[in-house]
Amino acid sequence: MTRADMTRALMTRAEATEQAPTDDAVLLGALLEAAHAAVYGYGVLGARLDDATRPEAVLAQDSHRVRRDQLTALLVARGADPAAPEPAYDVAVSDEAGALELAVVLEQGMALRWRDLVGGSDDVALRRLAVSGLQESALRATRWRLLAGVRPATVAFPGRG
């Protein structure tokens, strides 16, 4: 089975250039790719968390599923072809510390792209969706850092690449 590169799915950004400005569909497509990776990643990392912490990973995964479906609908509405999830991603988590670390990476990857959408679109509805997604990911990243003992647990500019 082919295993997709999770880092690429999370971190490859739709860069706008003078010659090829990104449009909303490109930014939404990049977000959808990251959302697929986040849904998969939370499934992997949740298995390494204890009973007290696992529910938070389940909630996070549910939230990313909702965003994934929203993004898919927005792409379809724009006549774009929404990417399907990869069958698997090359991610391995061996313990709780690794699980918390991956959770932070997943949220940072989503935050990066939500912020790209705010700064790359003039569509008010998309900006509203994006800032809401960015806030959610920033808060979840902070919660995971707190659980992992990472200090400071907040960052000044969530979504900065």
Place this chain on the structure above:
Amino acid sequence: MRPTRRQVLGASALLLAAGCTDAPAPPSVVDPDDVLRDGAVARERGLLTAYDTTLAAFPELAARLLPVRTEHAEHLLALTGPPPSAPPTATASPSAPPPAAAPAVPPPTTAALALASLADAERAAAGAHAAACLEGSRALASLLAALAASEHSHPAVLT
């Protein structure tokens, strides 16, 4: 002093009343980004004041509050630019009335109440930054969205 919306509308009404409808539209006097940025600056200054007030009353909270205060100082810097190279016009802004009311924090009686009050102020600022980022240029919207997200995450480390 920047004209208020009312003053701009009033001036437009005078032009219309004087029958100057054939005159070319007056150039936009207010850059919308300036209004949005001023609002965000006022919010960050209000938060910095709230943290300073709390730190003075409850020095034992320093380890928890100082990292967050530092982030607000970074936010303010990102909005206003570095102070040494700031143009002379920037000196007018501190005395300008803030467009949004700065969070007034009456001295809470316990550290727990003080933290809850700061968390409330963070939530209010997060909402206002998020609303502001729907308008304005893409570059400013991107910055305001980051501030909205940062403020949204701060209550998690306060309470």
